Amino acid sequence: MNVRRLIPSAALAGAVALGAAALTACSGAEAAGGGKDGKLAVTASFYPMQFLAERIGKDHVKVTSLTKPGVEPHDLEITPKQTGRLGESDVVVYLKNLQPAVDKAIEQSGVKNVVDAGTLTALESHGASGHDHGHGGEDEGHEGHSEGDGHNHGEAGTDPHIWLDPVKYAEVAKGVGAALEKADPAHAADYRKNTAELVAQLGALDTEFKNGLAHTAGRTFITTHSAFGYLAERYGLEQEGISGVDPESEPSPARMKELQGIARKDNVSTVFFETLASEKTAKTLAGDTGLKTDVLDPVEGITDKSQGADYFEVMRSNLKNLQKALGSK
Structure with missing residues (x-):
């Protein structure tokens, strides 16, 4: 959201005295288009994206999820009012092809900073038996899904559930962290630190699964x-x-x-x-x-x-x- 602040001519007389304070107040997320509270306005499509944004952004972001707790993400419907609010976001984090309603709303919203988690790691195609049928973009990926399953999981039938693999989820976390840095460079150091902490925690979780299921x-x-x-x-x-x-x-x-x-x-x-x-x-x-x-x-x-x-x-x-x-x- 780009915000233009017009200064009345009567206020110009005090500009020199207030200059330093104004520059300070306009730092960080507010300068990047954040809300009145100075926080970066982040909209997440559903919980796994919300979790990343909150863990990486911490106090510098205000995260809103399009999918309320208890709602099956695949079934989400979005109102025109929600689409309008989406356009006011500084950053949107989502997973393309998981929620068709979200994909459509993002296209209509005109929001500039959009992060598709599916571009941050390699997507694969898994059938009901869980076997890999090739990496994202390969035609044979269609065989893993039944016709008319009701969900569009990518042009090649790719499996969207990347967050259930801690290694892939860590790759997505790095991409989300980089996006927050770009949108709010004043707090880039904090985003890098928080991302590194989260990636380390996901690495520990991967080790727990590896050892626990060996x-x-x-x-x-x-x-x-x-x-x-x-x-x-x-x-x-x-x-x-x-x-x-x-x-x-x-x-x-x-x-x-x-x-x-x-x-x-x-x-x-x-x-x-x-x-x-x-x-x-x-x-x-x-x-x-x-x-x-x-x-x-x-x-x-x-x-x-x-x-x-x-x-x-x-x-x-x-x-x-x-x-x-x-x-x-």
């Missing part, structure tokens, strides 16, 4: 939402999704039968469901196969039902639940 009785897990392809690939696991990339879609009878066979063959003990979607299909499969159910949270939003208060706490809960289900040794 020795397990099984390597296959079944989940309602095929959101964990990056995580599975990073730590040598096999994801089997009930409903593909859309957590609300109904699996075919053939897919349910196939999963029953996989559960027997790979000694799967648990069917995972998530906090922001129905657990109906997970309980149906578990009932048919005599399996347990548990939560594996894609961390798309934090609510009072989440197994943790922020990204790190929920991810560590995911790790414990995976260890239990896979028989960690």
